[in-house]
Amino acid sequence: MIYEILNMNGYGLYVWSAFAFTFTSFATLYFIIQMQYKREKIKFISKFGTLNSERAAFAKSQSINKEILSNTPSI
């Protein structure tokens, strides 16, 4: 049965390679974008750390900055 699923009446190589290409591309793009996101976030946090208290307080008054600092999801 497994052989039949893999072989697909002789078309297995074409079908599985098309699906494999699609999902490998998905995974690659996902990890590239995730890496970019993490890099920017690390940059933001380290820049924020260099601000003096007055500037940090001002920066934190903007809700988006507060959101970036507080929200640390996996993606």
Place this chain on the structure above:
Amino acid sequence: MFKHFELNKIFSITSKAPRYVLFLFFIVLSIGLSEALFLSPEDYKQGDAVRIMYVHVPAAWISLGVFSLITFLTIFGYIFKIQNFFLISKSLAPSGFLFNIIALVTGSIWGKPTWGTWWAWDARITSMLTLALFYLMYLIAWRIFQDKDKIFKATLLITIFGIINVPIIKYSVDWWNTLHQPASINILSKSAIDISMLFPLIIMTAAFALFSLLIFLMKYNTELIKIKNKGLDRL
């Protein structure tokens, strides 16, 4: 009217949304894959090779849809001076380009067992390749220009010229004699495809659309943080 496009409000939503979209994507994809690979019937002519359609067609549809959306947002953003629309367009482009490449590669893989060749310079394939080049130009424009106005003008021109290609892709199978079969799915008239094949096609399209949304959200959040990074530099 456009106060709803405030970055602060948008980020509070887009930063939380990806995890839910990713979860939904896996659920829809699981249903789609089991239908596409195991439950749907094989074609009476093409046999199991028809299963490639379940990745090829949704990828082509989404790449066309994304480019049309990018064009609409770019033109609208330029006319009404809404910078956020350019940012949304920029964030949509990577997934649109990826789906275009997937459509070309899986089409090539499908072509070998059905047409006996990996590639043919027929109208549909050539116009899809042209769309990939427009996507590439669009992405490069964001990289090479530093000045905002130059980016907006360049991307506007690329999308306006690129959108001319979209109806050419759609009607290429009707206007010219191509290796591609005519459209099997029609919104206004009866589709030539059986429901047992249409159902997995729709599910796979929904899964791909969710993936596109996921990539868009992640990219958009990255772009917003980039802007905020520049803002911290100016403090």
